[in-house]
Amino acid sequence: MLNEELQTLRGTFPKLEWEREIGRGEHSRVYAVTRDGSPLAAKVGALEALKHEYAMLRRATGKGIVPVHDMIEGSAQKSALLMSRGQGVDFVDGLRKDVDAIPDESLGGLRRNLPIAFGYAQQDEGRSAYRVLNETGLRRLRHCARALAEAVEHLHQAGVLHLDLSRQNVLVDDQEVMVIDFGLAQFRDAATSTSDLCVAAYCAPERSEKPPNEASDWYSVGALLFEALVGQVPFPGEASRAFVEKMTLSPSDPRDLCAGVPDDLAELCLSLLARSPRERGGVQEFRVLAGW
Numbered sequence: 001m002l003n004e005e006l007q008t009l010r011g012t013f014p015k016l017e018w019e020r021e022i023g024r025g026e027h028s029r030v031y032a033v034t035r036d037g038s039p040l041a042a043k044v045g046a047l048e049a050l051k052h053e054y055a056m057l058r059r060a061t062g063k064g065i066v067p068v069h070d071m072i073e074g075s076a077q078k079s080a081l082l083m084s085r086g087q088g089v090d091f092v093d094g095l096r097k098d099v100d101a102i103p104d105e106s107l108g109g110l111r112r113n114l115p116i117a118f119g120y121a122q123q124d125e126g127r128s129a130y131r132v133l134n135e136t137g138l139r140r141l142r143h144c145a146r147a148l149a150e151a152v153e154h155l156h157q158a159g160v161l162h163l164d165l166s167r168q169n170v171l172v173d174d175q176e177v178m179v180i181d182f183g184l185a186q187f188r189d190a191a192t193s194t195s196d197l198c199v200a201a202y203c204a205p206e207r208s209e210k211p212p213n214e215a216s217d218w219y220s221v222g223a224l225l226f227e228a229l230v231g232q233v234p235f236p237g238e239a240s241r242a243f244v245e246k247m248t249l250s251p252s253d254p255r256d257l258c259a260g261v262p263d264d265l266a267e268l269c270l271s272l273l274a275r276s277p278r279e280r281g282g283v284q285e286f287r288v289l290a291g292w
């Protein structure tokens with residue numbers, strides 16, 4: 001039995017079978033749908049915003065980027081963008097799924113004061129604290145980091161900046177990464193400054209001052225790898241304070257936050273997180289990863 005919302009969508013878009021909601025953001029909802037027997041994802045939102053995203057996805061198409069299928073114009077407020085349905089999950093959840101979360105109870109009131117050098121990183125917002133990844137986890141991280149770097153390099157070569165790379169916008173499963181959500185993407189040659197819209201934790205420090213370029217995306221990749229490695233983003237906490245911190249301070253060395261972080265991955269993160277976009281690493285820094 002479909003709920004009311006899915007019934008309404010079926011009335012508006014009768015060629016699709018509406019199964020369930022699989023995600024939502026501020027301005028849109030994403031549903032599992034089927035069309036002619038194929039499982040797809042439908043992002044439902046305002047026509048103009050989805051047209052923009054469709055144009056970006058058409059240009060960026062390639063390995064590691066969510067394949068886009070169609071744009072169905074409904075009303076100004078309710079249109080649908082059809083994409084392949086990714087099987088993956090949030091980048092950090094996916095890469096840290098085998099890391100033992102330390103139950104809050106076993107740490108009691110000590111958790112907040114736990115010495116970082118013991119190999120525990122404290123999570124923002126009271127989530128569980130974590131250990132460093134084990135060998136298998138690190139191997140997967142290297143593999144997925146490389147796949148993400150290739151996807152980002154590809155979309156840059158196509159003339160597109162993503163500008164909203166975050167843990168929710170990069171899905172991972174065992175083998176693959178899939179970059180989604182091109183809602184804030186811009187064509188490189190027409191890019192304008194829009195820092196207020198991106199997720200502060202992953203947003204490059206220069207974005208409030210000048211138009212973004214490829215380096216802005218590489219910063220976000222650095223923040224994602226950092227979070228996957230140690231369990232927290234480089235500048236955690238309240239968004240506006242974190243933003244000021246990243247504009248004025250260098251990030252912590254992941255090796256100081258979590259014992260056992262390999263040197264090559266720590267240095268890769270620090271290079272991608274350089275404050276100055278001109279000094280920041282990019283795809284070439286990924287060549288330090290084994291097997292590249």
Ligand SMILES: Nc1ncnc2c1ncn2[C@@H]1O[C@H](COP(=O)(O)OP(=O)(O)OP(=O)(O)O)[C@@H](O)[C@H]1O
Nearest residue numbers: 023024025026027028030041084085086168181183
């Ligand atoms: N193609 C897809 N396959 C599987 N899940 C998806 C897909 N697209 C989106 N999702 C899920 O839906 C969530 C929201 O989608 P998306 O990030 O595109 O929208 P959003 O964050 O609301 O974007 P905006 O802020 O631009 O409206 C994602 O984080 C993801 O969990």
Ligand SMILES: [Mg+2]
Nearest residue numbers: 025168169181
């Ligand atoms: Mg999103």
